Amino acid sequence: MDEPVLLTGAGGHVGQVILERLGDKYDWRLLYHSQPAEEPNHPYVTGEVQDPADVRPAMEGAGAVVHLAGDPRPEAPWDSVLPNNIDGTHTIYDLAVQEGVDRVVFASSNHAVGAAETDKRTPDIYRSEDDFRLDGTEYPRPGNKYGISKATGEIIGRYYHDTYGISVCNIRIGNLNEEYPPVDYDRGQAMWLSPRDCAQIHDRALRADYGFEIVYGISDNDSKYYSIERAREVLGYEPQDNAAEWDGTEKLSE
Amino acid sequence: MDEPVLLTGAGGHVGQVILERLGDKYDWRLLYHSQPAEEPNHPYVTGEVQDPADVRPAMEGAGAVVHLAGDPRPEAPWDSVLPNNIDGTHTIYDLAVQEGVDRVVFASSNHAVGAAETDKRTPDIYRSEDDFRLDGTEYPRPGNKYGISKATGEIIGRYYHDTYGISVCNIRIGNLNEEYPPVDYDRGQAMWLSPRDCAQIHDRALRADYGFEIVYGISDNDSKYYSIERAREVLGYEPQDNAAEWDGTEKLSE
Numbered sequence: 001m002d003e004p005v006l007l008t009g010a011g012g013h014v015g016q017v018i019l020e021r022l023g024d025k026y027d028w029r030l031l032y033h034s035q036p037a038e039e040p041n042h043p044y045v046t047g048e049v050q051d052p053a054d055v056r057p058a059m060e061g062a063g064a065v066v067h068l069a070g071d072p073r074p075e076a077p078w079d080s081v082l083p084n085n086i087d088g089t090h091t092i093y094d095l096a097v098q099e100g101v102d103r104v105v106f107a108s109s110n111h112a113v114g115a116a117e118t119d120k121r122t123p124d125i126y127r128s129e130d131d132f133r134l135d136g137t138e139y140p141r142p143g144n145k146y147g148i149s150k151a152t153g154e155i156i157g158r159y160y161h162d163t164y165g166i167s168v169c170n171i172r173i174g175n176l177n178e179e180y181p182p183v184d185y186d187r188g189q190a191m192w193l194s195p196r197d198c199a200q201i202h203d204r205a206l207r208a209d210y211g212f213e214i215v216y217g218i219s220d221n222d223s224k225y226y227s228i229e230r231a232r233e234v235l236g237y238e239p240q241d242n243a244a245e246w247d248g249t250e251k252l253s254e
Numbered sequence: 255m256d257e258p259v260l261l262t263g264a265g266g267h268v269g270q271v272i273l274e275r276l277g278d279k280y281d282w283r284l285l286y287h288s289q290p291a292e293e294p295n296h297p298y299v300t301g302e303v304q305d306p307a308d309v310r311p312a313m314e315g316a317g318a319v320v321h322l323a324g325d326p327r328p329e330a331p332w333d334s335v336l337p338n339n340i341d342g343t344h345t346i347y348d349l350a351v352q353e354g355v356d357r358v359v360f361a362s363s364n365h366a367v368g369a370a371e372t373d374k375r376t377p378d379i380y381r382s383e384d385d386f387r388l389d390g391t392e393y394p395r396p397g398n399k400y401g402i403s404k405a406t407g408e409i410i411g412r413y414y415h416d417t418y419g420i421s422v423c424n425i426r427i428g429n430l431n432e433e434y435p436p437v438d439y440d441r442g443q444a445m446w447l448s449p450r451d452c453a454q455i456h457d458r459a460l461r462a463d464y465g466f467e468i469v470y471g472i473s474d475n476d477s478k479y480y481s482i483e484r485a486r487e488v489l490g491y492e493p494q495d496n497a498a499e500w501d502g503t504e505k506l507s508e
C-alpha cells in the first residue's frame with residue numbers, strides 16, 4: 001500500500017494499538033475526535049466522523065481506510081450510536097466513493113452477535129471443550145444498541161461493496177485487552193485479541209485480496225467460540241497468541 | 255386480538271390496503287405523517303414516527319403494532335431514511351417496550367436483499383423454470399439506501415426480541431401492485447403481492463405465535479425467487495393469487 005491510509009478513531013484503544021505497532025509501515029493520515037494530548041507522528045485532522053466537511057480533507061488521496069471511529073461503549077445509548085456509529089460509517093463510505101478510495105477495513109464488533117450467547121448456550125460456549133462456533137455468515141444478533149450500530153455498519157459496507165465494488169473487510173473485534181487476557185472473565189478470554197494479533201489482522205486486511213468479508217478478530221484462544229478460519233483463509237491471518245497460554249504472571253512477549 | 259392495534263404509515267399504499275380489507279377486523283389506531291384528506295374511520299394521530307411525543311398517545315394501551323411508516327421510495331436518500339426509517343423504527347420498538355406492547359409486525363422490503371439479484375443470477379431468477387430461492391435466513395444484501403434502512407429495521411427488531419421478548423415478524427414485502435400484477439416487468443411479477451394476499455399476511459402475522467421471524471410477503475407466483483414456505487409454516491399464510499394466472503384483462507376477483 002503505497003498510498004496514504006486514513007485511520008479514523010486514531011485516539012481510541014484499537015487505533016493506538018495499530019499506530020504503536022504499524023506506525024512506520026503505512027503512510028497514515030489520522031482522524032481524531034478531539035485534539036490529541038501529544039502531537040501525532042502523522043498528518044491528522046480533528047472532527048466529527050459523520051460530518052463530510054471534517055473528514056474529506058483526510059480522505060482525499062487516500063488509498064484505503066481503517067474505520068474505527070464511533071462511540072465504543074457497549075452501553076452507548078441510541079442517541080449516540082445513531083449519529084456517531086451509523087451515520088458516521090455512512091459518511092466514511094460515501095466519501096470513499098466520492099474520493100475514489102476502494103478499500104475499507106471496518107471495526108465491527110463481537111457485540112454485533114452478542115445475543116447469540118443465549119441462556120442455553122452460556123456458559124458452555126466459553127469453555128474449551130465446547131465446539132460451538134460462529135463463523136461470520138450468521139444473520140446479525142446484537143445484544144445492545146452499540147451492537148445494532150455495528151451490524152448496521154457491516155450492512156452499509158455490503159451495500160457499498162455491491163454497488164461500487166469497494167473491497168470491504170469487517171473485523172468483528174473481540175476483547176482487546178492489554179498484554180494479557182482478561183482475568184477471571186471467561187467470555188473475555190474466549191474472545192481475547194492480543195495487541196500484536198490486533199495489529200496483524202489489520203495489517204493483513206490492508207493487503208489481502210477480497211470482495212466483502214466478515215471475519216472475527218480474536219487470538220487463537222483454546223476457548224474461542226468465534227471461528228478464525230475465514231480470517232486465516234482470506235487474510236492470511238496467523239494469530240500468535242492464545243489466552244490459555246498465559247501463565248498469570250508476565251506480559252506476553254513480542 | 256382484543257386490544258387496539260397501532261398502524262403506522264396509515265396513509266401509505268400498504269396501510270390503505272390493510273385498512274380497506276381489515277378495517278372492521280381490528281380496533282385500529284392510526285398514525286399518519288400528515289393530516290389525511292378524508293376523516294379516518296378510526297382514532298388517529300399525525301406526526302413524525304421518530305418523535306416519541308407524537309407516537310406515544312397512539313401506542314398507549316395498544317396490544318400490537320403494524321409498523322409501516324417511513325420513506326417508501328427505493329431511491330430515498332440517506333438523509334431521509336436515517337431519520338424516518340431507521341430512527342423511526344427504533345422509536346416504535348422503544349415505545350413498545352415502554353408501553354408493554356409485545357408484538358410488532360414490521361414492513362421490511364425486498365430491497366433488504368435487492369443486491370442478491372446479481373448479474374450472474376438475473377434475469378434467470380425472474381423465470382418460472384429457475385429454482386433459486388431466498389428464504390429469509392440470508393445475511394442482508396440491500397441494493398439501495400432504502401434497503402439498508404429496512405435491513406437495519408429488521409436488526410433493531412432482532413435486538414428487541416432477544417432483549418425484551420417482543421414477538422417480531424418482519425415481512426419483506428414484494429411488489430404490492432393494484433388488482434393485477436405489474437405488466438411487462440418480470441421482476442415485479444415474480445414478487446407480486448396482491449392486495450388480498452397483503453391483507454391476509456398481515457392478518458396472520460397479528461394472530462400467529464412466533465418469536466422472531468423474517469418472511470417474504472409475495473403471492474404464490476410461478477416465477478417467484480422468494481420462498482413463502484416460512485410464511486406458510488409459521489403464519490399459516492395461504493396466498494390466493496399468482497401473477498401467472500392473470501389473463502391480462504380483468505382485475506382479479508375477491
